[in-house]
Amino acid sequence: MPITRVDKDLDAHTMTVVAEYDAPVERVWQLYADPRQLERFWGPPSWPATVTDHDLRPGGRVAYVMTGPDGEKSAGYWDVLEVDAPHRFVVVDGFADDAGQPNPNMPTTRMELELTERAGGGTTMTVLSTFASTAAMAQLLEMGMEEGMREAMGQIDGVLAEAT
Amino acid sequence: MVVDELTTPETDRIFHALADATRRDIVRRVLVQAHSVSALAREYPMSFAAVQKHVAVLEEAGLVSKQRQGRESLVRGDVDRVREARSALDALELVWRERVAQMDLILAEDP
Numbered sequence: 001m002p003i004t005r006v007d008k009d010l011d012a013h014t015m016t017v018v019a020e021y022d023a024p025v026e027r028v029w030q031l032y033a034d035p036r037q038l039e040r041f042w043g044p045p046s047w048p049a050t051v052t053d054h055d056l057r058p059g060g061r062v063a064y065v066m067t068g069p070d071g072e073k074s075a076g077y078w079d080v081l082e083v084d085a086p087h088r089f090v091v092v093d094g095f096a097d098d099a100g101q102p103n104p105n106m107p108t109t110r111m112e113l114e115l116t117e118r119a120g121g122g123t124t125m126t127v128l129s130t131f132a133s134t135a136a137m138a139q140l141l142e143m144g145m146e147e148g149m150r151e152a153m154g155q156i157d158g159v160l161a162e163a164t
Numbered sequence: 165m166v167v168d169e170l171t172t173p174e175t176d177r178i179f180h181a182l183a184d185a186t187r188r189d190i191v192r193r194v195l196v197q198a199h200s201v202s203a204l205a206r207e208y209p210m211s212f213a214a215v216q217k218h219v220a221v222l223e224e225a226g227l228v229s230k231q232r233q234g235r236e237s238l239v240r241g242d243v244d245r246v247r248e249a250r251s252a253l254d255a256l257e258l259v260w261r262e263r264v265a266q267m268d269l270i271l272a273e274d275p
Contacts, residue, residue, distance in 0.1 A: 003264050017260045023271045031267050041266035044259060127260065 014130045021123045025115045028123045029086030032056065032113070039064065047074065052100065058083055062091070063100050077102055078111075088114045178245070181225035186210075187218050194228055195241035204239065 005018040021028055031037045035051035043049030043066040053063035062078040075098065078091035094108035110130040115123050182188055186208055193199055193207070205215040219239055222228040226245045230237040 002268055003261060006260070015260075017264070019264045019267075021268070021271060023274070027271065027274065028267075031270060037270055040270055041263050044262050045266075125264075 014128055016129075017125075017127045019125045019127075020118065021125065022121070023123060024121065025117055025123045026086050028115050028125060032089070033085065035062075038062075042066075053077075056080055056083060056089065063096065073098070075100055081110075086115060088112070177225040178227065181221050181227055184218070184221075186215075187222055190215075190218055190222060190239070191227055191241055194239045195243065198231075198238040198240045200233075200236040200238055202236065 002019045002021055003017060004020055005016070007014075007016040031041065033056055035054035038054070039049045039051040042051075042064060046069050047066040049064045049066045051062065051064045053061055055061055058080055060080040062080065064076050066074045066076070068074065075096035076093060077096045077100065078093050079102075080089065080091050082088070082090040090110070090112045092108050092110050095103040097103050112128040112130075114126045114128075116126070118124050182191070189207075190204060193204065201216055201219055202212065204219065205212040208215055219228065219230070223230060223239075226242060228239050228241050230239055232238075
């Protein structure tokens, strides 16, 4: 696995994922800059994405639709805030309605992506996700971070295993 | 917008309910065995009313249910609901792990 670090910061409501690739920065950038490549990894394996709109420039929008195993659709969009190709972009990721318009009733996530050259070649990708809603996501993160929670959940896992 | 799919009002309630140590402990106990509220109240250094309030939060999140038995209500854990919360927690990190693994596969296709 090329993921080298996952940090969850409850106070800042952020999650940082750091991954390393052997490919150069320009090549990794293409994964995001090319909609055909982006749609191959953005959706989970059981929810493949189709990128319907792709304007990765400040003020631009990227739109996508993910299709679930039973044919159900979930549309999303990025509002592009900053782009410094091939090293960095900042977008706000949100839910869209069936017409592809942002759904204001759903929470959004700010995503800051940075690609830096590794000494000796290759790329380090850092993705900083900042969750707009302090409610569910913060608690989610708190649960993941807190040792007591891990322990409690571990115990609950044991109980669940016995219950089945 | 995969990560935020977890932040529906329903999951919000689940995670709010589980964000408290006492409530997690209550869930753990009642998953093993149904308890009356007064039996639960004896386990914690707090008032009956406080424990009752914790149970109400868990009940609202669907993590436990109360069933009348004689003069008392028995609190039981909902196994499926707790499992759902557990999988939502894992999903948070998994989304990016899957993306990164998939990115790796795409890069591996390069000549």
